[in-house]
Amino acid sequence: MSLTLYFAGGSCSLPALVGLEEARANFDAVRLVLAEGDQRSAEYLALHPRGRVPALAIDGQAIGENAAVLTLIAQAYPSARLLPAGDLIAVGRAYELIGWFSSSVHVSFAQVFRPERFTRDEAAWPALRAGGRENVLSAFAELDERLSHGGPWLLGETFSLLDPYALVFHRWAPRLDITTSDFPAFDTHARRTLARPSVGRAIARETSPDRLLVRA
């Protein structure tokens, strides 16, 4: 099986990259520069017509959406225990968070970053941005509450791909003028996640000058 992850620095592709690093997978990593429009290049659109990252190509067949990509990585490397398996409640808790992150928390940030994707009516953009920021604050409060009564990881005792997924939002907070120290348990969780060697290696790939990093 050949695996290629298409990712971009500072984006929501971080948990997929971390997953492959945690599993010590043999994969190709292609870094896209979103600010330069790599995701809209004819070559990338031919592979993934939605023009987003992450995308994971398995034997040349690209699959998009974090919910799918993270599930595939976890299932491809079961011994790395990247997501719960077997225990139905644990599986449910994990996928509940993946669904909430991708369909609500990420979308609240998108309201702030890309209001034009929600309406062409520019007069509505400030309200969209304000509503998105409020929803992000409420999501951060929920994560903080959860981590202050559980942890050390989002699913409890065991690290999972939900942890670097939450880190994505923590990294985006300054762009919304959100002070992460207002959410101390979430802040501590972000530092704990950043200290994992796999996360360090993933971030090094994000900042590497190479766009195609062949064979991990």
Ligand SMILES: N[C@@H](CCC(=O)N[C@@H](CS)C(=O)NCC(=O)O)C(=O)O
């Ligand atoms: N629902 C998708 C969202 C993917 C997404 O929006 N990715 C952003 C980076 S965080 C992207 O590719 N942006 C490029 C663009 O919008 O042109 C997922 O969860 O994977």
